[in-house]
Amino acid sequence: MIKLENVCYSYPGQPNLLQNITTSFEEYKVTSILGPNGCGKSTLLKVICRLLQPSSGKVLLRGEDVHGMKNKELAKQVALLSQTNHPPEITVEDLVAYGRYPHQKYGQGLMPQDKQIIDQALRYVKAEDYRHRMVNRLSGGQRQRAYIAMALAQDTDIIFLDEPTTYLDINIRFDIMELIRSLNEAGKTIIMVLHDLNLALEYSDHIILMDNGMIQTEGSPQEVIRSGEIDRIFNIKTHLFKEGTQTFYHFSKPTLY
Amino acid sequence: MNSRKKGMLMVFCTIALTIVSIVLGLCLGSTQVSPADFMRAFLAGDITDPAYRIVIHSRLPRVLGALLAGSALAVSGAILQAVLQNPLASPNIIGVNSGAGLMVLLCSAFLPSHPALLPFSAFLGALATAMLIFALAMGPGVSRITLVLTGIAMSSILGAGMNCIMILYPDAYIGASTFLVGGLSGITLKSLNFPVAYIFVGLVLAMLLRRDMNIISLGTETARSLGMSVNVIRFLLIFTSAILAGAAVSFAGLIGFVGLIVPHAIRFLIGNDNHYLVPASAFGGAAFVVLCDVISRVAFAPYEIPVGILLSFIGGPFFIYLIIRNRRSNHD
Numbered sequence: 001m002i003k004l005e006n007v008c009y010s011y012p013g014q015p016n017l018l019q020n021i022t023t024s025f026e027e028y029k030v031t032s033i034l035g036p037n038g039c040g041k042s043t044l045l046k047v048i049c050r051l052l053q054p055s056s057g058k059v060l061l062r063g064e065d066v067h068g069m070k071n072k073e074l075a076k077q078v079a080l081l082s083q084t085n086h087p088p089e090i091t092v093e094d095l096v097a098y099g100r101y102p103h104q105k106y107g108q109g110l111m112p113q114d115k116q117i118i119d120q121a122l123r124y125v126k127a128e129d130y131r132h133r134m135v136n137r138l139s140g141g142q143r144q145r146a147y148i149a150m151a152l153a154q155d156t157d158i159i160f161l162d163e164p165t166t167y168l169d170i171n172i173r174f175d176i177m178e179l180i181r182s183l184n185e186a187g188k189t190i191i192m193v194l195h196d197l198n199l200a201l202e203y204s205d206h207i208i209l210m211d212n213g214m215i216q217t218e219g220s221p222q223e224v225i226r227s228g229e230i231d232r233i234f235n236i237k238t239h240l241f242k243e244g245t246q247t248f249y250h251f252s253k254p255t256l257y
Numbered sequence: 258m259n260s261r262k263k264g265m266l267m268v269f270c271t272i273a274l275t276i277v278s279i280v281l282g283l284c285l286g287s288t289q290v291s292p293a294d295f296m297r298a299f300l301a302g303d304i305t306d307p308a309y310r311i312v313i314h315s316r317l318p319r320v321l322g323a324l325l326a327g328s329a330l331a332v333s334g335a336i337l338q339a340v341l342q343n344p345l346a347s348p349n350i351i352g353v354n355s356g357a358g359l360m361v362l363l364c365s366a367f368l369p370s371h372p373a374l375l376p377f378s379a380f381l382g383a384l385a386t387a388m389l390i391f392a393l394a395m396g397p398g399v400s401r402i403t404l405v406l407t408g409i410a411m412s413s414i415l416g417a418g419m420n421c422i423m424i425l426y427p428d429a430y431i432g433a434s435t436f437l438v439g440g441l442s443g444i445t446l447k448s449l450n451f452p453v454a455y456i457f458v459g460l461v462l463a464m465l466l467r468r469d470m471n472i473i474s475l476g477t478e479t480a481r482s483l484g485m486s487v488n489v490i491r492f493l494l495i496f497t498s499a500i501l502a503g504a505a506v507s508f509a510g511l512i513g514f515v516g517l518i519v520p521h522a523i524r525f526l527i528g529n530d531n532h533y534l535v536p537a538s539a540f541g542g543a544a545f546v547v548l549c550d551v552i553s554r555v556a557f558a559p560y561e562i563p564v565g566i567l568l569s570f571i572g573g574p575f576f577i578y579l580i581i582r583n584r585r586s587n588h589d
Contacts, residue, residue: 051478075484082478086342089529090471091260098472102484107465132259134528154483 001027007057017043019213030190032200035210041193049080049160075102079151080160087136092146099153121152141172161192177203264533271540278547282320285551287558322444323550324543326509329456331542332463333501334516339470340494343401347516348502352411356386357506359415362422366429376451380503387495439512439565455504462497463535470531512565514572
């Protein structure tokens with residue numbers, strides 16, 4: 001569905017942050033991009049959803065170069081949940097309504113079907129109870145749900161998420177990941193950058209492991225674990241535990257053992 | 258009360274306040290004229306009646322000027338705060354007014370016979386300054402205070418330019434000292450002809466761009482991912498704020514702080530939704546400047562101080578308050 005061909009990216013006058021990235025993202029899958037800080041994973045996400053223009057190479061969405069697409073056309077196919085540092089002082093309902101922006105003609109208000117989609121999105125993330133509250137007064141988990149509802153209202157096939165669980169309590173992290181999984185089961189293709197190895201291994205179909213601006217390995221969680229690349233890149237030791245059919249991972253510093 | 262009802266109520270309140278301020282502005286001054294006196298003279302068609310003459314020739318132009326300058330500067334401030342994502346932004350603080358002022362003085366010195374050029378050149382000066390400030394003070398990791406500091410530096414450069422012109426061409430601008438602090442005395446209906454058109458266009462544009470202002474406030478990345486052409490919208494917003502600030506400066510001089518006080522007072526009451534913030538700022542700004550102008554006429558009657566001085570007395574402390582509050586919120 002999304003193909004990257006020899007994508008390079010560098011900030012002006014600096015060495016390449018992304019070096020010859022060639023990969024593809026499959027439809028209806030949950031793909032997580034992992035890697036240490038500064039490895040280029042967020043940059044890669046921004047290049048794919050066109051917040052940054054690659055210095056060379058191509059990003060193809062269903063065969064079409066995203067950099068040739070109109071802003072609103074792209075926004076009808078791809079939604080992005082950025083990391084938000086300044087939550088706005090508007091109501092949840094208004095925030096979600098902005099998800100309809102790419103579908104609205106200039107100066108046009110919300111149509112009945114827009115309102116219906118907004119209601120559905122609020123219901124889906126279970127934010128109906130606080131739809132009239134201000135986004136900046138919400139807890140971290142509620143806020144993230146509101147932003148996910150905005151992405152849902154955008155009504156795209158693909159949703160990108162940039163570290164959706166950062167700063168959240170552990171139980172809320174699981175809630176958000178469950179919500180993301182249910183979106184995937186409802187037919188959305190999910191591509192996200194994650195910090196948390198455990199969550200990524202548990203909730204992803206496909207993992208892309210990056211370091212130094214390059215993809216070091218990719219595959220299913222098991223394949224990536226088996227490759228030993230996680231241990232090498234993060235300089236840690238991975239331990240596997242099996243309980244019934246489930247596999248759990250524990251990571252530790254190698255020097256302790 | 259939900260935020261929509263609150264917003265609508267605010268807009269109605271500011272409209273009512275504007276009407277009250279117009280009546281006060283026409284009636285109060287160094288000579289009191291009661292509405293009844295004026296209506297009698299007006300209905301009798303007695304254009305030599307002092308009540309009629311004071312109201313129509315002296316106070317009406319002032320009230321109109323105050324309405325226009327107030328609404329233009331308040332909306333300009335609201336736009337700049339949204340597009341720069343900085344609560345400390347306003348046309349006087351980031352030097353946009355000074356840019357307009359320098360062009361007004363240049364125009365008066367070198368092309369004195371073309372009054373129609375004044376608002377246009379003021380607009381160009383405001384736009385150029387705003388774009389320059391935007392280029393200098395935006396970017397990842399630039400703090401909110403950087404914008405203010407850049408604006409102060411810009412204002413002092415432009416202020417030096419204005420003072421130069423005033424010294425080299427002392428006759429260029431009648432009432433130049435009032436121009437520097439901003440004042441409304443000596444305004445004629447004729448001098449408002451061109452600015453009215455600019456301010457009208459600016460206010461219409463601001464009303465049309467309200468949703469975009471809201472979306473750009475969510476942050477550049479989110480706005481882009483929603484399909485907004487962020488650079489185009491940003492330019493349109495800066496363009497609009499420059500039309501408004503430029504037109505106001507072209508006849509009222511460097512009136513400060515309206516663009517800071519008014520949008521913030523309204524934000525404090527109804528939040529940041531630009532759907533209501535923009536119209537409420539337009540009416541609130543209009544009423545605020547008319548009322549301040551009345552006070553500046555009446556407080557020391559028969560003398561009067563330019564309204565810009567009064568606004569600085571109110572606006573300066575308010576600005577310091579905002580800086581302190583902003584500093585606290587950054588530590589959260």
